[in-house]
Amino acid sequence: MSRKSIQTALLAIGAAAVVVACTTSPLGRKQLTLFPSAEMSQMGVAAFASMKKQTPTSSDRGVNNYVNCVAYAITNTLPERQDWEVQVFEEDSANAFALPGGKIGVHTGLLKVAKNQDQLATVVAHEVAHVLANHSNERVSQSYLANAGLQLAQVAAGDPTPAKQQLFGLLGIGTQVGILLPFGRTQESEADLYGLDLMARAGFDPRASVALWRNMAQESGGNQPPEFLSTHPSHDTRINDLNGRIPQVMPEYEAAKRAGRRPQCG
Numbered sequence: 001m002s003r004k005s006i007q008t009a010l011l012a013i014g015a016a017a018v019v020v021a022c023t024t025s026p027l028g029r030k031q032l033t034l035f036p037s038a039e040m041s042q043m044g045v046a047a048f049a050s051m052k053k054q055t056p057t058s059s060d061r062g063v064n065n066y067v068n069c070v071a072y073a074i075t076n077t078l079p080e081r082q083d084w085e086v087q088v089f090e091e092d093s094a095n096a097f098a099l100p101g102g103k104i105g106v107h108t109g110l111l112k113v114a115k116n117q118d119q120l121a122t123v124v125a126h127e128v129a130h131v132l133a134n135h136s137n138e139r140v141s142q143s144y145l146a147n148a149g150l151q152l153a154q155v156a157a158g159d160p161t162p163a164k165q166q167l168f169g170l171l172g173i174g175t176q177v178g179i180l181l182p183f184g185r186t187q188e189s190e191a192d193l194y195g196l197d198l199m200a201r202a203g204f205d206p207r208a209s210v211a212l213w214r215n216m217a218q219e220s221g222g223n224q225p226p227e228f229l230s231t232h233p234s235h236d237t238r239i240n241d242l243n244g245r246i247p248q249v250m251p252e253y254e255a256a257k258r259a260g261r262r263p264q265c266g
């Protein structure tokens with residue numbers, strides 16, 4: 001295709017995207033999401049492949065079984081069925097991430113802060129909530145509006161370039177090993193609250209979320225890992241918000257237990 005016809009095609013794609021651009025987050029917030037989910041998945045899959053090339057994965061059987069057990073319990077109760085790939089990365093920072101296309105990454109450093117299955121479930125559910133709530137789509141869409149014409153899927157799969165670094169940042173992972181970027185305040189709060197629903201539905205005790213964020217605050221001694229770094233919400237705000245929401249999700253947790261969803265991980 002000539003440059004001109006590529007531009008025309010991109011404009012057409014842009015126009016088509018704008019028609020379907022308004023979605024609603026799981027908590028009822030109006031969102032601008034320009035990209036079809038298939039395209040977001042492509043980007044997520046490419047980013048995850050890149051991450052696996054750059055960062056060693058753990059070969060510890062026990063650790064892999066434990067993390068997979070927690071992640072599976074959560075993804076198995078999601079309304080939309082898909083296979084999720086879970087990888088444990090040998091990385092000291094207390095972090096995790098999830099990407100469109102069904103990808104979950106957990107750093108070994110997180111396992112020192114998340115002391116039990118319910119605390120680990122808090123983080124995994126928070127990350128999966130970012131994906132289900134289309135938060136990367138929102139961020140990539142905003143950037144797309146600023147740089148119309150960028151062929152994002154190709155950028156994601158291609159050689160390291162500043163554009164690729166920027167795109168990975170928007171998806172929530174940095175191209176530098178172990179650097180995860182925070183979402184905005186609204187998205188973080190949404191992931192916290194929707195994450196509680198997801199963990200409760202899977203049979204993990206949502207009350208463990210408070211202990212997890214306290215551990216995170218303590219371990220970091222003021223140096224929170226970047227994904228959780230956002231000064232907003234602060235730890236106190238975050239914990240207050242969680243405490244406000246927990247009573248609402250306890251019935252789901254009780255129902256999960258009655259339905260036999262009682263994960264025994266680790």
Ligand SMILES: [Zn+2]
Nearest residue numbers: 183188191227
């Ligand atoms: Zn987050």
